[in-house]
Amino acid sequence: MNSTQALSRNTILDSVRANQPAKLPMPSIPHFHMNQHHTNQPADLVAAFCESIARMAGVVVTEDVPDLDSFQCAKFPEAKVICSAIPEYAGTIKPASLNHWSEASKIDVCILRSPMGVAETGSILLSDIELQVNTIAFLAHDLVVLLDPKQIVGNIHDAYEHPYFKLRSYSVLMTGPSGSGDISGITVHPAQGVKTLTVILSSALSPTPNASRRMG
Amino acid sequence: MSTPVDQAKNAERFLADTVHEQRLDKLLWAMRMRRDAAARQVPEWEELRTLASEIKEHTLSNLSDYLIQFEAKATANGMIVHWARDAHEVYDLLAGQGSNMLVKSKSMLTEECEWRPFLERRGIRVTETDLGERIQQLDDQPPGHIVGPAIHKTTQDVAILFSKKYGSDPENEDAAYLAGVMRENTRPDILDARAGMTGANFVVAETGAVVVATNEGNADLSANTPPLHICSVGIEKIIPTTESLAVFVRLLTRSATGDRITQYTSTFRGPRKGAAMHVILVDNGRSARLGMKRFWHSLKCIRCAACMNTCPVYRRSGGLSYGSTYMGPIGIIMMPTFEIRKYSELPFASTLNGSCTNVCPVKIDIHEQIYGWREVMEENDQIQVVKKEAMRVADKVLSHPTLYQIATTTVSTALEVLPHFAVYNRLNAWGKHRDVPEATTQTFHEWYRTHRPKTNEEVRRG
Numbered sequence: 001m002n003s004t005q006a007l008s009r010n011t012i013l014d015s016v017r018a019n020q021p022a023k024l025p026m027p028s029i030p031h032f033h034m035n036q037h038h039t040n041q042p043a044d045l046v047a048a049f050c051e052s053i054a055r056m057a058g059v060v061v062t063e064d065v066p067d068l069d070s071f072q073c074a075k076f077p078e079a080k081v082i083c084s085a086i087p088e089y090a091g092t093i094k095p096a097s098l099n100h101w102s103e104a105s106k107i108d109v110c111i112l113r114s115p116m117g118v119a120e121t122g123s124i125l126l127s128d129i130e131l132q133v134n135t136i137a138f139l140a141h142d143l144v145v146l147l148d149p150k151q152i153v154g155n156i157h158d159a160y161e162h163p164y165f166k167l168r169s170y171s172v173l174m175t176g177p178s179g180s181g182d183i184s185g186i187t188v189h190p191a192q193g194v195k196t197l198t199v200i201l202s203s204a205l206s207p208t209p210n211a212s213r214r215m216g
Numbered sequence: 217m218s219t220p221v222d223q224a225k226n227a228e229r230f231l232a233d234t235v236h237e238q239r240l241d242k243l244l245w246a247m248r249m250r251r252d253a254a255a256r257q258v259p260e261w262e263e264l265r266t267l268a269s270e271i272k273e274h275t276l277s278n279l280s281d282y283l284i285q286f287e288a289k290a291t292a293n294g295m296i297v298h299w300a301r302d303a304h305e306v307y308d309l310l311a312g313q314g315s316n317m318l319v320k321s322k323s324m325l326t327e328e329c330e331w332r333p334f335l336e337r338r339g340i341r342v343t344e345t346d347l348g349e350r351i352q353q354l355d356d357q358p359p360g361h362i363v364g365p366a367i368h369k370t371t372q373d374v375a376i377l378f379s380k381k382y383g384s385d386p387e388n389e390d391a392a393y394l395a396g397v398m399r400e401n402t403r404p405d406i407l408d409a410r411a412g413m414t415g416a417n418f419v420v421a422e423t424g425a426v427v428v429a430t431n432e433g434n435a436d437l438s439a440n441t442p443p444l445h446i447c448s449v450g451i452e453k454i455i456p457t458t459e460s461l462a463v464f465v466r467l468l469t470r471s472a473t474g475d476r477i478t479q480y481t482s483t484f485r486g487p488r489k490g491a492a493m494h495v496i497l498v499d500n501g502r503s504a505r506l507g508m509k510r511f512w513h514s515l516k517c518i519r520c521a522a523c524m525n526t527c528p529v530y531r532r533s534g535g536l537s538y539g540s541t542y543m544g545p546i547g548i549i550m551m552p553t554f555e556i557r558k559y560s561e562l563p564f565a566s567t568l569n570g571s572c573t574n575v576c577p578v579k580i581d582i583h584e585q586i587y588g589w590r591e592v593m594e595e596n597d598q599i600q601v602v603k604k605e606a607m608r609v610a611d612k613v614l615s616h617p618t619l620y621q622i623a624t625t626t627v628s629t630a631l632e633v634l635p636h637f638a639v640y641n642r643l644n645a646w647g648k649h650r651d652v653p654e655a656t657t658q659t660f661h662e663w664y665r666t667h668r669p670k671t672n673e674e675v676r677r678g
Contacts, residue, residue: 009299012451012499016280019507026274027267029459032260052476102407102441120466121477128488134440138433156477160462165483166423169293170440172482173465178433179479182348182364184371185243186391191347192399192406193433193480 031157045119045152046201053122053199056176057189061200068144072109075198076142079108083136086113086146095132104133110140110194117152117199118159118173124199127164127171134170143177143194148203218558221540223565227533230368240368241532244525250474251522251575258466268467269579271460272516275421276506282421282454283497289424290495293486298496303329306448309496318442319406321428321435322346323415324362324519325448325498328541328554343405345434347398354381360535362542363472363521368534412438416449417518418464419495422457425485426495429468429478436482445487448496451503452515464518467577471520505553510588514549516578521546523572523582529565538562545572549585556596563589 001009050060065071068089072082083104084091089111098104112131114124124145131137153159164171178193189195231237255261275282287297300306306329318335320342326332332342332353344350348365352358355377359365366374371389379386384397414435416426426447428435439445455461469475487493506512524530524544535543540551540559548566551559563586572582 005299008301008305011301012299012497012503013280013283015499015503016283016451016506019503019512020279021273021277021506021512024270024273024277026456027270029267029271029463030260030263032263056475056479105403105407123477123481134488135437138437138440155462156466157459157462160458160465165425165458165461165485167485168483169486169488170482170484172436172480173477174480175477176479179431180347180395181431181473182346182351182366183374183391183394184239184369185247185364185367186371188392188395190399191395191432191434192345192402192437 029157031155033154033158042150042152045154046149048119049117049122049149049152051122052118052120053176056122057179057187057197058122058176059196059198061198061202065200065202068111071200072111072144075144076109079142081106081108082111083107083109083140084111085130085132085136086111095136098133098136101133101135102139104135104139107136107140109142109144110136111144111146112137113146114199115151115164116159116162117147117149118154118156119152120155121173121175123159123173123175125159125162125164125171126174127168129164129168131170137172137174138178138193140194142196142198144198144200145174146200146202149201150203218555220558220561221538223533223537223539223562226537226539227529227565230534230537231532236368236370236534237532239370240534243367244531247473248522248525248575251471251525252474254470254474254476258470264463264467265577265579267463268518268577269516271455271463272578273513275455276452276512276515279451279454279506282456283451285421286419286424286454287497289421290486291424293424294493295424295486296492296494298494300448300496300498300500302500303331306331306496306498306500307334309494317341317343317405317409318411318413318446319343319345319402319409319438320413321415321430321438322349322359322365323413323448324359324541325415325450325500326413327359328500329448329498343402343409345402345406345438346430346432347395350398350402351377354378357536358541360543361521361524362519368536406437406441409438409442411444411446412440412442413446413448414439416447416453417468418461419449419454420456420458420461420483421454423485425458425483427461427465427481427483429465429481431479433480436480439482439484440488443491445484445491445493446496447484447494448498451497451499452506452517468518468520471522471575471577501553508553511549511553511585513580514546514553514582514585516580517546517550518578519546520577522575522577526571526575528567528569528571533565538565545582545586546580549580549582549589552589552592556592560593560596563587563593 053060081093082091083093083095085095091111112126114126116125124147126137128134137143177195177197178190179187180191181187290297298309300309335342344353351366351374360368371391374394375389376386378384378394378397382397382401414428417429418427465481469478502515505515523546527545530544538547540547542550548562551562566586568583568587570583576582
């Protein structure tokens with residue numbers, strides 16, 4: 001820190017110390033579990049998660065997805081560049097193959113796994129661990145996220161107990177595709193980020209199918 | 217010496233254009249209704265408001281300790297922390313970053329410091345990536361609302377603007393089409409920029425993290441795509457812990473738009489490998505405001521704009537009429553701390569109906585502070601004679617329960633009795649442009665007397 005910076009720092013802190021009111025106590029923060037959902041049973045949380053994310057134009061797939069390739073081909077038939085950030089699916093590229101983070105703009109569909117969903121808001125958690133290249137979840141056209149329904153927590157208080165918020169350089173609670181109401185209050189998708197967000201509720205998926213199965 | 221902003225006169229211009237005025241009024245009121253519906257769905261809503269208020273008051277009363285804690289944590293996480301006393305120091309820090317083009321997400325602090333024009337004068341091209349903010353940038357206008365900067369514009373306004381600036385179809389007023397035009401034109405800048413700038417909604421002392429909420433994902437793009445992320449934040453945005461962050465995240469978007477959360481609520485704890493992250497902690501008058509006994513509570517503000525959406529004056533005069541960075545009720549109580557004479561008339565752009573205070577998620581006593589600022593202006597002789605008279609009348613009536621009851625019992629008489637300027641002056645500037653609604657035949661006091669349950673004594677008497 002140079003001398004000008006040190007002066008600014010000390011001047012601000014001195015002024016804050018001189019002016020801050022007499023110390024007031026920090027309240028304790030409850031979890032409000034029973035208020036939000038009658039129980040925290042998995043079935044209730046899944047239903048609440050689905051309702052919440054639908055409000056934000058996110059799509060949830062609750063039925064079995066036998067293999068991701070067929071799912072992806074049926075849903076995004078035009079897609080050419082499929083970036084998979086999960087080990088069980090190959091895609092056409094992996095995040096590690098991107099030299100610059102801006103190169104993620106060539107991705108049509110990005111496939112990820114989220115470690116946590118939030119019933120209250122319909123959010124999914126992603127961090128630099130899952131993303132590897134943070135921009136893949138924003139510069140891609142469409143996003144497909146796998147989520148184990150057992151990893152859905154009740155509310156935002158529960159969500160912020162996830163260790164990522166204290167450990168990771170970057171983490172995001174993502175809720176639906178990019179949107180904006182900035183033009184005359186009319187909600188549109190997308191704005192700057194992904195056009196669609198599909199969450200597949202699935203605890204496990206079959207391994208990457210081989211090419212012949214894809215052709216079939 | 218600067219001339220006071222004449223909000224009422226500016227509002228007259230906005231009111232003259234009935235298309236925009238009525239649209240804005242309806243749009244913002246709908247937002248207020250959505251906020252109410254969202255709040256009703258949360259049984260602990262009022263408890264959350266109290267918690268949020270108490271957490272902010274605790275943090276502000278221990279601000280120096282929390283700032284030092286944040287600095288230590290953020291530095292340990294690999295961020296570079298700067299301190300800026302005023303807008304000039306922010307300029308100096310930014311100018312030293314050596315980039316000729318940068319992308320940025322919406323930040324009221326950068327509006328407050330007017331740093332975009334500063335950088336542009338020095339040859340640094342700045343692209344706003346928030347749709348509303350970009351619209352305002354292209355139209356060379358400041359934001360008209362702190363959440364929806366271009367909310368006062370119609371789809372037609374935007375279609376015409378984009379056709380001039382981007383060559384798009386001026387006849388196509390479809391909002392999705394227009395958002396697409398903006399996306400196509402902004403994306404190349406996001407990919408090319410060497411620096412990205414964001415503000416922050418919250419700064420967490422415990423973890424050294426900054427938290428940014430957007431619907432568009434543009435802050436994540438601006439922060440993650442270029443190799444340099446600069447985050448500027450007011451020192452009052454600090455909160456103690458991730459646990460307390462949850463309280464604010466639950467309140468913020470519900471209060472702003474009625475949604476439960478923004479599409480992206482992102483936590484930046486440090487730079488990614490090979491990139492740099494700078495955080496600029498900006499004072500710009502905040503530490504001085506902390507010492508103002510009557511007004512320091514305004515530092516609790518989380519910028520949700522609920523007070524604007526509910527304010528009858530704001531809805532009918534538009535954000536630009538305030539001639540200030542922050543507008544509406546919260547603007548009225550913040551702006552005089554920046555420049556007292558210039559914003560001396562803003563405290564009169566209010567009916568003191570208290571609705572702003574009722575919806576504030578952090579329980580700022582907004583309408584009481586507005587009244588407090590009127591008194592300060594009078595003490596400092598910052599207001600014109602006509603307003604002083606109006607204040608004396610209002611003061612007398614509002615501070616005297618019996619007079620107030622008499623006045624409300626016979627409204628029509630009161631309207632005759634009160635001097636003309638008490639009804640049709642800048643205390644009630646928008647009144648000039650609308651009919652005073654017909655007075656009800658029964659006041660609440662009268663209604664209550666006839667409808668309240670009988671007391672035991674009355675029951676006995678029959």
